[in-house]
Every structure is written in C-alpha cells, then in structure tokens.
Amino acid sequence: MARTVFSGGSVFDGTGTDPAPADVVVEDGRIVDVGTGLDGDEGVDCAGKVLLPGLFDCHVHVTVSDIGLLARVQKPFSYQFYEAARNLRATLKQGITTVRDAAGADLGIKQAVEDGLIPGPRMQISVGLISPTGGHGDAWHPSGLSVPLMPPHPGRPDSRVDGPDEMRKVARTLLRAGADVLKVCTTGGVLSPRDDPRHSQFTPEELDVLNTEAKMQGRPVMAHAQGAEGIKNAVRAGVRSIEHGIYLDDEAIELMLGNGTWLVPTLVAPVNVLRAADAGVDLPAAVVAKAREVVVAHRDSVRRAHAAGVRIAMGTDSGVGPHGTNLEELALMHACGMSPADVVTATTSSSAKLLGLDDQLGRIEPGWRADLVVVNGDPYDFPSLPTNIHEVWKDGIRVV
The missing domain is CATH 2.30.40.10 (Urease, subunit C, domain 1)
Incomplete structure (x- = not known):
C-alpha cells in the first residue's frame, strides 16, 4: 500500500x-x-x-430536512432516505467524518455508508426517540392528527412509552433494531408545541430501567434534557450525555461534574428554529415563542458549564437547521467562553471520547x-x- x-x-x-x-x-x-x-x-x-x-457532530438527524408541518405531509415515505444520502454528503463536505444520529436514521442508512453505497460520515445511531405520551416525541395535535418528524416504520419502531415495563420493551426493541445509543427525552422541548422545555418527563424508576437495559448491552444513553430537574433526573440515572442543557442550574452542573456527564449544547438549534420562522416555515406559534425564550438562557448555561469544567462535545441538531451548515456551532461555542483550541478539541478528540472512539479517532x-x-x-x-x-x-x- x-x-x-x-x-x-x-x-x-x-x-x-x-x-x-x-x-x-x-x-x-x-x-x-x-x-x-x-x-x-x-x-x-x-x-x-x-x-x-476528522471532525465530529454528536447530534444530527440525517432523515430530517424540514421542520414545517406542511412539508412533512407532502413527501412520499421513501423520500427521507434519499434526503438522508444528500444530507450525509453535505455533512462530509464540512470536514465531519463521524456523526451520532440522535433519532431518525435506521440500520439501513448506517450500513449503506459502511458498505460504500453512499458517501458520508461514519455513524452511530439511536434509531428512535424514547418519549412518554404527551412528551417531546409525541407528535399529537389538537385536531387528533399525529405528524411526527420521524414516523415509525419497520426499521424505526414506535418509541413512545409509559411506565417501566414499556420502557424495558422499547429499549430492547431499539437495541434489536441496531441502536448504538439509546436516546430518551427527560424534558419537554422547543419543537413539540404541547409541552414545556422546563418540565420533566419520565420518572426515576423509568429512567433506571432504561439505563439498566442499555448497560446490559454495553450501550450508553443520551438524554434530550432542557429543564434543570429533568437534567438532574437523567444524570442521576447514569446517562452519558445531556443534549441541549438549556436551563442548567448550579446543582445540575455539580451533578454532571460528579458523574462525568457530557454536555452536547447544540447552541445553533433554537437559532435555526427562529430562522425557519422568519423564512415563513409553518411552525406553531408556541414553538416560535419557546425558541425565542430559550436562546439567552441556553448560552448562559453553556457558559457556566464550561467555566465549571463540564466536559463538552460538539453537536448541532442538524435537521432542525440545514445540513451542511454544522460548523456554525463553533463560533457559538467560542462566544460562550471556550477558547478556539477548546472548541476544536470539543469537535475532535472530546467528541471521540464521548462516542467511545478515542482510541482510534479524534x-x-x-x-x-x-x-x-x-x-x-x-x-x-x-x-x-x-x-x-x-x-x-x-x-x-x-x-x-
């Protein structure tokens, strides 16, 4: 050679x-x-x-390209897979050679990259978004219709759960489907119009079951967690990373430090929601209001977490915003007090460590x-x- x-x-x-x-x-x-x-x-x-x-993005959704309600219902089912191929290629052009898909990509997409059928970063996948009824992953609307960002299909099982027994079943089902990491919502979110990012979702008992199932299969858990109490519940349950971390309080930061929990900030995500609204994308008014509300608190939380020494890895929530614009996140991280070297380290070796790849990448x-x-x-x-x-x-x- x-x-x-x-x-x-x-x-x-x-x-x-x-x-x-x-x-x-x-x-x-x-x-x-x-x-x-x-x-x-x-x-x-x-x-x-x-x-x-090679750079990392530890929070992407490669099958998501539009967050507007109307766009979702007008696309044929299989169109998402062709969009994923385009999105993976756009991500690779940013110098990002490894991603963690935070729900959406199934095993077929990951294998297509591995086998060279489509160009893209190597992938870790979570397959689905574990959410309770009425939670961040429940796409029910007052009309009675459900319009999810990532509809269930044979490779992406329905991951709404209520109670420890259903949690155990869904965790095992997602692991069977090829999940490298389990993604759980421990709070509400911005894009889900019927919940509040500050409110907690899932009980400690439910989260303990999830973490036990993941550990038995040697898999980590990542938590969509925005409100302080839901963040603390996730950390106490043993999750590996907090995604977003918008409303961190001092106790949450201390818990993260004590448990070695990672933060993946995705600072650009609410910015991209506001951009979409300004561009005329049909988003519920509650979604836009929440995006406007969280931006300042989000940056303050990341600034305090970094100053305290919380481990940070780069992630963007791409899919909420356009794929191929991932590197916008770096300037936002820098604005939160991270030195330029810290930012690039978070995007390389620190991300590799979060993903368990620090003996070969980063x-x-x-x-x-x-x-x-x-x-x-x-x-x-x-x-x-x-x-x-x-x-x-x-x-x-x-x-x-």
Whole structure:
C-alpha cells in the first residue's frame, strides 16, 4: 500500500495544543508517522494549510430536512432516505467524518455508508426517540392528527412509552433494531408545541430501567434534557450525555461534574428554529415563542458549564437547521467562553471520547485512523472555516 505524506503544513493534533509545523504519513488507512522531514510514495502539498483530525457532530438527524408541518405531509415515505444520502454528503463536505444520529436514521442508512453505497460520515445511531405520551416525541395535535418528524416504520419502531415495563420493551426493541445509543427525552422541548422545555418527563424508576437495559448491552444513553430537574433526573440515572442543557442550574452542573456527564449544547438549534420562522416555515406559534425564550438562557448555561469544567462535545441538531451548515456551532461555542483550541478539541478528540472512539479517532497520532481535514488558513477563524475546507480524507481516502 502506498505511503502518502501530507507535508509542509501545520498540524492540530487534537490534544488541545495550537497547530505546529509537522508532516503526517498515512498508509493503509492509518496514520503511521507524525514529524518533520518525512517522505512517502505520494505527496499532498499542505504549504500554508493546517491539518485537523476528522471532525465530529454528536447530534444530527440525517432523515430530517424540514421542520414545517406542511412539508412533512407532502413527501412520499421513501423520500427521507434519499434526503438522508444528500444530507450525509453535505455533512462530509464540512470536514465531519463521524456523526451520532440522535433519532431518525435506521440500520439501513448506517450500513449503506459502511458498505460504500453512499458517501458520508461514519455513524452511530439511536434509531428512535424514547418519549412518554404527551412528551417531546409525541407528535399529537389538537385536531387528533399525529405528524411526527420521524414516523415509525419497520426499521424505526414506535418509541413512545409509559411506565417501566414499556420502557424495558422499547429499549430492547431499539437495541434489536441496531441502536448504538439509546436516546430518551427527560424534558419537554422547543419543537413539540404541547409541552414545556422546563418540565420533566419520565420518572426515576423509568429512567433506571432504561439505563439498566442499555448497560446490559454495553450501550450508553443520551438524554434530550432542557429543564434543570429533568437534567438532574437523567444524570442521576447514569446517562452519558445531556443534549441541549438549556436551563442548567448550579446543582445540575455539580451533578454532571460528579458523574462525568457530557454536555452536547447544540447552541445553533433554537437559532435555526427562529430562522425557519422568519423564512415563513409553518411552525406553531408556541414553538416560535419557546425558541425565542430559550436562546439567552441556553448560552448562559453553556457558559457556566464550561467555566465549571463540564466536559463538552460538539453537536448541532442538524435537521432542525440545514445540513451542511454544522460548523456554525463553533463560533457559538467560542462566544460562550471556550477558547478556539477548546472548541476544536470539543469537535475532535472530546467528541471521540464521548462516542467511545478515542482510541482510534479524534487525534492525529500514529496508529489512529487517517481521518484528516486540510484547511486553508487559520482553523480558528470559525466564520470562514466552512469555505476554507480544502480536502477531507476518511480512512486514508480523499472523499472531498
């Protein structure tokens, strides 16, 4: 197998240190050497450029492309899978080589990427969104109609549950369907018009059953959690990550620190809801009002969590906003007090650790898989970063 050397540039290795001059040698899909004056059989000229590890987005919905009610009911059932292929390709072009789908993608989509049928980031999937009746994942409307973002189908079982016994059944059903992680709603949300983000969903008993089932199969739990009490319930139950974390209080932050719980902020998500409303997307008035209400509290919570030392990984909730705009999140993280190096670390090695992939991805280091992003100019110039992505390599193969 040919040795490819990326030479003449600088390297951000994923450890949190600033970029430094170095060459990187790749062979058979792996990084085999990092240093200066290296050679190989083939060369990639990186003069004036910076190499980053392949980026992560730990919260996407690749089968979701529209959040408006009317758009959802007008598309044929199978259209979502073709949209997913487009969305995965757009995400890859951002330098994101690994994603965690937070409900929507089924095992077929993941396998299509793995088998090379469609280009895209490697995937971890949760398949469905575990929600109680009347909760964030219940798409019932006062008309009596249900218009879910992700309708159930054979590869994506219905995941509404009430009570510990139903929780056990649905957890096992989602794991059977191929879930790498179980996603649960422990509070209301913004896009669900009939609930409140500050209100809790599921009892500690229900959450304990979920976490027990996940642990028995070696799987983590991620929690859509926005209100403080629902966040604390999730942390006490042993979830691995809090998604959104809009209304964190001091006790919730201390619990997260004590339990080593991760925060995936998705700061851009409510911003994208407001953009959609301004563009005329047909959203319930309650949804728009909640999005306006949470933006400031969300940023304050993330700022305080970071200052306290809570572990943070990058996620966007893409699907709520357009796929292929994922890197907007980085500037918002920076505005919450994270240094540029902290932001890129959260998008590389920290995300890899959250996903249990930190022994093979998220760093530029010998032995790691050769996911590399070649960036023109300064990688800390976050507003310009999307247009500065020059090349993307996944497992040693140039994919963009």
